[in-house]
Amino acid sequence: MKFIKQSSLILFLFATIISTAQEETSTEKTIDQQFTDVVESSNNYQQFKVIEKTKMTQLQANTKERINSLQAEISDLKKQISEEQAASLKVQTDLEGTQQDLEATRGEKDSIKFFGNPMKKGAYQLMMWGIVALLLLGLLFFIYRFRSSNVLTKEAQHRLDETEAEFDEYRRKALEKEQKLGRQLQDERNKALKSPKN
Numbered sequence: 001m002k003f004i005k006q007s008s009l010i011l012f013l014f015a016t017i018i019s020t021a022q023e024e025t026s027t028e029k030t031i032d033q034q035f036t037d038v039v040e041s042s043n044n045y046q047q048f049k050v051i052e053k054t055k056m057t058q059l060q061a062n063t064k065e066r067i068n069s070l071q072a073e074i075s076d077l078k079k080q081i082s083e084e085q086a087a088s089l090k091v092q093t094d095l096e097g098t099q100q101d102l103e104a105t106r107g108e109k110d111s112i113k114f115f116g117n118p119m120k121k122g123a124y125q126l127m128m129w130g131i132v133a134l135l136l137l138g139l140l141f142f143i144y145r146f147r148s149s150n151v152l153t154k155e156a157q158h159r160l161d162e163t164e165a166e167f168d169e170y171r172r173k174a175l176e177k178e179q180k181l182g183r184q185l186q187d188e189r190n191k192a193l194k195s196p197k198n
Contacts, residue, residue, distance in 0.1 A: 031066055034059050 029037070038059050042051040111118040119127075 031063055034062055 038051055038055050039049060041055070042049045044050070107118075111120050112124045113119070114124060114127075
C-alpha cells in the first residue's frame, strides 16, 4: 500500500512537472512560433486544417496574456517617460535657476558697492587709481611749493640775518660814535668849565 501511494505521488509529480514544462515552453515561444506550431501540428481535411480546440484555446490565452503584458509594459513605459519628462523639466528649471544665480553671483563678484551703488570693478579701480594719481600730483605740488617756500624763507632769513648783522654793526658804530661824541662833549664842557676859571 505504501508502495502504491509513493508510486502515485511520484507519477503525479512527474505529470505536473511535464505539464508545467510544456506550458513554460509554449509561453516562452513567441506568438508567431506558437501559431506556426498549432498549424503544423493540426490535421488536414481536404484543403482545410483541423485544429484542436484545446490548442486554439491555449494559443488564444497565450496571445491575450502576451497582449496584456505588452499593454502593461507600454503603460509602464508611458508612465516612465512622463516621469522622466517631468524630471527633465525639473532639472531644466533648476538649471535655469542656477544659471540666473550664477549670473547674479558673477555680477556681484564683478562689482563693488561704492556709496551704496554697485560699480564695476574695472571702473572702480580706474576711479581709485585716478584719485591716487590726483593725490600724488597734489602731494608733488605741495612738496614743490614747500621747497620753493623753504628756499625763499631761507633767503629771507639769510637777508634778515645780514640786515640784523648790519644793523648791529650800525648800532655798535652809532653807540661808539655817540659815546665818542659824548666824551668829546664832556671834554668840551670840562674844558669850558675850566677855561673861564683860568
